[in-house]
Amino acid sequence: MKVNTINPSSFNYEFDEKIHNHPKKYYFKGEFGIPFYPCLICFLGITSIFSFFFVYFYNPFHFSSQSIKQFPHQPTNYIKPQYDEENCDLFKGKWVRDENGTQYTTSSCLTIPESKNCFKNGRNDTDFLNWRWKPYDCELPRFDPIKFLQIVGGKKMAFLGDSVARNHMESLLCLLSQVETPVDVYKDSEDRFRKWHFPSSNFTLMTFWSKFLVQAEEIMVNDSGTGSFNLHLDKVNKKWASKLYGLDYLIISDAHWFFRKNYLYNENKLIGCVYCNERNITELGLNYALRIAFRTAMKYINNCKECNKGMVTLVRTFSPAHFENGGWDSGGGCNSTRPRSDEKGKGMEDRWFELEVRKVQVEELVRAREEAGEEGKNKFRCLDVTNAMLMRPDGHPGEFWGNKWMKGYNDCVHWCMPGPIDVWSDFLFAVL
Structure with a gap:
């Protein structure tokens, strides 16, 4: 079995990572035509029960972040x-x-x-x-x-x-x-x-x-990226x-x-390369x-x-x-x-x-x-x-x-x- 090392230069790492929330919806179905007073009594009874739970217990229909101590x-x-x-x-x-x-x-x-x-x-x-x-x-x-x-x-x-x-x-x-x-x-x-x-x-x-921790510029040819970079090994990437x-x-x-393939610089001077196989450049x-x-x-x-x-x-x-x-x-x-x-x-x-x-x-x-x-x-x-x-x-x-x-x-x-x-x-x- 042959195992190869990856060159990830052409992977597209930019993915849509939007978060989608899907709140649940509860639908209650009922039949009309029920006599008013029995319905009212039933409604008041149910309301009393729910009020008791909501006063004395944590809301069972709602999830929210609690403090770590709680x-x-x-x-x-x-x-x-x-x-x-x-x-x-x-x-x-x-x-x-x-x-x-x-x-x-x-x-x-x-x-x-x-x-x-x-x-x-x-x-x-x-x-x-x-x-x-x-x-x-x-x-x-x-x-x-x-x-x-x-x-x-x-x-x-x-x-x-x-x-x-x-x-x-x-x-x-x-x-x-x-x-x-x-x-x-x-x-x-x-x-x-x-x-x-x-x-x-x-x-x-x-x-x-x-990408590299240090300062890097992609080498461009005809306004297109080549996938190769100039790495300034003595300078950190200021963005981070x-x-x-x-x-x-x-x-x-x-x-x-x-x-x-990358080209390596120190004090703005080319000192070598990686995977370049070019004459007059040291493969470091x-x-x-x-x-x-x-x-x-x-x-x-x-x-x-x-x-x-x-x-x-x-x-x-x-x-x-x-x-x-x-x-x-x-x-x-x-x-x-x-x-x-x-x-x-x-x-x-x-x-x-x-x-x-x-x-x-x-x-x-x-x-x-x-x-x-x-x-x-x-x-x-x-x-x-x-x-x-x-x-x-x-x-x-x-x-x-x-x-x-x-x-x-x-x-x-x-x-x-x-x-x-x-x-x-x-x-x-x-x-x-």
Whole structure:
């Protein structure tokens, strides 16, 4: 079986993500001609009963967000996480059967984007939902939306990166919306920067779009985009850098846009390229470009004077694609319906490339912690999802991504909702 790395340059990431509310309407039918007084007596009786319920009980016909303190704590499998990095690695484990079902559905979460709503787009198998992540030496607590909102109450969290970073935010949004309906506060003209607010906990959730983390300009030919970029590796993208003020949590993830022909600059001078195969230009490789981009972003965060002193930055490691029997543009697909069966890393030898990308990200995280010094080293944490997601070729939309402009192409980069991506919020919950 041939496995190819994706070049996502031609994927159309701009999907219609409008939220549709469908309020239920109740219609009461009756027959006229009933004598007036019996009808009046009946009406008064019913009114008395309803008045009693409405005075003494919570309105049974209306659902609204309650404050976190007032919200009744529903039974959960909550286990207070003891995150001991020496004795327990949450990110090393295996997928085990779990028949408890998902914490949200396509009906209970109205914010699922069309492109990740795999069931709406025709996917019929459901077994890929019946698995949970089991670390080898400890337990990973199931995401508890009430306790999560208690932890982040009054704070601001942003996801920074590409459309897979956005995918993570969308998954978290669905999980939290099961206990409180978020308010859609802001969307820019391109739907790249979003902001949601949870009034009862005063929690703000945002997403900052950035293909490369650093400044980049697409190379144009005859006023048409080429899909290649000039990357200024020494300059952060100001669009996200200017929005860090007031943040308490920043979750960074990026990589997929580096899988293309790009030209690399430092101090406005061309220093090399990625996948260009051109004479007189040094091929520096994808990992080099990714490493320096992360280093520049982390350095900016470390030196950010406008940022909250207690802001925590988490790096979510590379989320692998699973194209089989071809690339995205050569008939490749992802038709698995079950996780890969891997025991303590065995069988991962063919995915060394993805593990190298992960290694770069982790090394730059460690560097940032060292540069932060003793007082700031705990401001940098890791959400290491790579190993877990390498085993989940069954979790992508594949052909069920609803893009009518790209029929015949498969999406083996993003993740179905609900689906394996929801474990990322389990990790986030445990680490926080």
